[in-house]
Amino acid sequence: DVKVTQSSRYLVKRTGEKVFLECVQDMDHENMFWYRQDPGLGLRLIYFSYDVKMKEKGDIPEGYSVSREKKERFSLILESASTNQTSMYLCASSKMQVNTEAFFGQGTRLTVV
Amino acid sequence: AQSVTQLDSQVPVFEEAPVELRCNYSSSVSVYLFWYVQYPNQGLQLLLKYLSGSTLVKGINGFEAEFNKSQTSFHLRKPSVHISDTAEYFCAVRRQAGTALIFGKGTTLSVSS
Numbered sequence: 001d002v003k004v005t006q007s008s009r010y011l012v013k014r015t016g017e018k019v020f021l022e023c024v025q026d027m028d029h030e031n032m033f034w035y036r037q038d039p040g041l042g043l044r045l046i047y048f049s050y051d052v053k054m055k056e057k058g059d060i061p062e063g064y065s066v067s068r069e070k071k072e073r074f075s076l077i078l079e080s081a082s083t084n085q086t087s088m089y090l091c092a093s094s095k096m097q098v099n100t101e102a103f104f105g106q107g108t109r110l111t112v113v
Numbered sequence: 114a115q116s117v118t119q120l121d122s123q124v125p126v127f128e129e130a131p132v133e134l135r136c137n138y139s140s141s142v143s144v145y146l147f148w149y150v151q152y153p154n155q156g157l158q159l160l161l162k163y164l165s166g167s168t169l170v171k172g173i174n175g176f177e178a179e180f181n182k183s184q185t186s187f188h189l190r191k192p193s194v195h196i197s198d199t200a201e202y203f204c205a206v207r208r209q210a211g212t213a214l215i216f217g218k219g220t221t222l223s224v225s226s
Contacts (some may be wrong), residue, residue: 004156026124033213042203042218043157058213090156092214098207099145099164102214104156 003027006091006105013112019078023091023110029103030096032074036060037107046089049074050096054079062112117206119217126182126224128196134189134220136204146187147205147214148178157203163187199224 022041025032033052035058045058047066055066063085067075074093078085089097089111092102120135138144145164149157161172168180178189185203201221205214 029212035216040218042119043216045213045215046211058174092157094214098209098212101162103145104149104158106156 002100004091004093004103006089006108008108011108011110012045012108013081015082015112017078017081017112019066019081019110020111021078021089021091023044023074023076023093023105024072025074025093025103026072027093027103028071029082029093031094031102032068033092033094033102034058034064034066034074034076035090036091037090046076049109052074081110083112086110086112114154117204117217119202119204119214119220121220122218123221123223126194126222128224129193131192132190132198133193134202134204134221134222136187136189136217138185138187138206139203140185140206140208143208145207146178146180147202147207148176148189150158150174150189151201151203151219153200160189160202194222194224196208196224196226198222214221 004025033048034046049055049068065077090107091105094102116139118137136173146159147162151157161170163170163180171177201219203219
C-alpha cells in the first residue's frame with residue numbers, strides 16, 4: 001500500500017513563528033503536492049514538485065515556501081505564520097503519468113494563535 | 114484554465130435512498146477525472162477514476178460515475194446509501210502529466226435514518 005505520512009496531525013503555533021510541515025511518501029512517486037483545505041473552498045493547491053529540487057507554484061503560494069531535497073520528502077514552510085493560515089493542510093503524491101491518482105496523507109490541522 | 118464545479122454543496126438524504134452528486138468540468142482537451150471521499154478527520158481516499166474507455170465507471174463502496182463528454186459532466190451515483198456514506202466528496206480533474214489534480218469545492222453528503 002502507498003503510504004503518505006504527515007509528521008503531525010495537530011499543530012498550534014504563534015503568530016510570526018516559522019512553521020515546518022513535513023511529508024514523506026514510500027512509493028517512489030515523482031510528484032508531490034501541498035494543498036490547503038478550508039470549509040466551502042475545497043482543496044486549493046499551494047505548491048507542487050515533480051522532481052527533487054523542482055517546484056511549481058500553485059494557486060495560493062503567497063506566504064509559503066517548499067523544499068524537496070530528497071525524492072520521498074516534501075516540506076511546506078510558513079515563513080512567518082499568520083492567523084489566516086489556520087487551516088487543514090494535506091500532502092499528496094503521485095506518479096508522473098497523467099492517468100494516475102494522487103494518494104493523500106491524513107492531514108495536519110494547523111492553528112495559528 | 115480548467116476548473117471543476119460541484120453543483121451542490123450539501124446533499125441530505127435518507128438511508129437506502131438513491132443519491133447523485135453532480136460534477137462539471139471545463140476543458141477543451143482530454144482530461145482524466147476522479148472522485149475522492151473524505152471521512153471526518155481523515156485524508157482523501159480514491160473512490161473511482163475515469164481514464165478512457167467505458168463511460169460508466171464503477172468504484173468502491175457501491176459508487177459509480179458516468180462520464181459525459183458532450184455535457185462535460187462526471188456525476189457520482191449510488192443506488193442505495195448507508196449511514197456510513199456520510200462524508201465529503203470531491204471531484205477532481207487532471208489534464209497533463211506532471212501537473213496537479215484540480216479539485217471542486219466538495220459536496221457534503223449527509224445520510225440520516
